[in-house]
Amino acid sequence: MNLVFLVVTLSLVWAAVTGSFTVLNLLLGAAIGVGAGLFIRERIESPHxxxxxxxxxxxxxxxxxxxxxxxxxxxxxxxxxxxxxxxxxxxxxxxxxxxxxxxxxxxxxxxxxxxxxxxxxxxxxxxxxxxxxxxxxxxxxxxxxxxxxxxxxxxxxxx
Amino acid sequence: MIMDGLYYLAGLMLIAGALFSLVAALGILRLPDFYSRMHAASKAGAVGSGLALLAIALVSFDAAVILRALLGIVFFMLTAPISAHLFARAAYIAGYRPAGGFALDEMNERPDAN
Amino acid sequence: MMSGPEFLHLATTISLGILTLALLLTVCKIVIGPSLPDRVLGLDMLVAVAIGYIVVIALRTGFMLYLDIAIALGLVGFLSTVAFARFILQRWEIDKAAQEDHREEARR
Structure with a gap:
């Protein structure tokens, strides 16, 4: 749940920074987001x-x-x-x-x-x-x- | 009509931002000591560029530009205090003191004070 | 009664005037000093005013690419202030070490 939220946010920010909201670019952002999320997995697993x-x-x-x-x-x-x-x-x-x-x-x-x-x-x-x-x-x-x-x-x- | 209102708001924000920059510039000229000048530069300066960016976000009507402007604002808000803090610390440790002295200086009493 | 875009154009002209005044005042501050931190603070302020300038010009001309330039300038300005703060600290440490050397030599 947390990871999904993080990945969606990160892919939106990625699309905003690179300046194009195409599907391909959003997917690229999501892929980078998943990578980043796995990297800091232990830190973001809080329940509230x-x-x-x-x-x-x-x-x-x-x-x-x-x-x-x-x-x-x-x-x-x-x-x-x-x-x-x-x-x-x-x-x-x-x-x-x-x-x-x-x-x-x-x-x-x-x-x-x-x-x-x-x-x-x-x-x-x-x-x-x-x-x-x-x-x-x-x-x-x-x-x-x-x-x-x-x-x-x-x-x-x-x- | 609503569009016109947005344009008016953005124009007023631009002028307000420019005025804050002017006040910050006046502040670093008028305030009597270095640490007080830092207040003017870090606050009024950051608000000045922040308001200008907000004005762009209001009238661009382009999601990419709006998000970039907002990211810019967040970025300036984050960096302005860091540079002010770091700079005040460097100046204090390097021994710069205001000519009139502080009304109260409790940093003087710490064990590793110079 | 002006239309919205006309008013915005007028507002950019006024803001450019005010920012120019701010820029000049800041340059005065950098010239008169009196101490090194004051001048560095003036340079920091100069970057902030320049960012305002670039943003106003972006709005005036409609080239939103200027926005990226403003953000990049903000980053560079921040890093330069950090570098200057470190420089002030380092210079003070070198001065202190030199003074101690001097004192030691005098004792001998």
Missing amino acids: LLLRLRRILSLALLFFTELALSAWRVAVLVLSPNMKQKIAPAIIAYPLTVSTDVQITLLAHLITLTPGTLSVDVAEDRRVLYIHALEMHDREALIASIKSGFEAKIIEAFQ
Whole structure:
């Protein structure tokens, strides 16, 4: 079931990338998809793929709204005349709850695209993420908003 | 009529995307320190090219072009934060600090800090 | 009242003007610096504006092949930024090693 889903998706993407939706090209895409699917077989055999897919989609939606908001906030900040008083750059240490590489990468990615925050580095022991904040007025509030927003959603999507 | 609406929407998106690019360019000129400039370049810049690609997807009426534009958007959204993150890290480790200093710098306290 | 395609053509003209302004501002930033990361950031920004430019021209001329060029440019721009980040790190390490050598020689 999972493999079929993956193969169909991959063959559609293949047809889109190569730019022709002929039967022959779709079959070629499907053949490559089967090859790729067999290659990563053990990794994709999870029972709740559809549920996970929905959660990942909701994460993606959150991501795009946050991106739009973030670009808007930066634009307003850049255009405001008293910009220098408004910004208070700081690097704060954010204690991570998520533990695997994929989740940390995703979280760092999302944080970079949230308003006024940019992830800089991960500590060697993977417990702390260093974040550069453009307007740091309340450290605890910033940490709490990431904890209850992105990190909660990521944990939901990947457990 | 609906087609006309699509064209109007695409035109507005193009202009909005161009304006975001302009704001990003202004941002890297106006913001006072390097790390703040990174915010402008990584966010406003990515949204600028993303909106232009979305405008193409709206008016091309060709499945291959639409999918390619959407793939392009996903690709830019994935790569913009990676380059910003990598670049901020390189600059921090190499010892570039803003002239006014940070209001708070907790990265300074880590054991392997330089 | 303009028809849709006419408005789109006007919009591409306006966007090209705005993007040109953005391009010029970015070039100013690259020239004035002041530090190496600032200039690399300017180059990164230049690639982003160039992608916008190419996409607008694709819409204006109707050659969708430009879209592939824009995506390829995005890839190259990303890789170049990664390479520059590595360059900054490497240069710093070489500088540090040179300084330590210098100090050791002074001690002798």
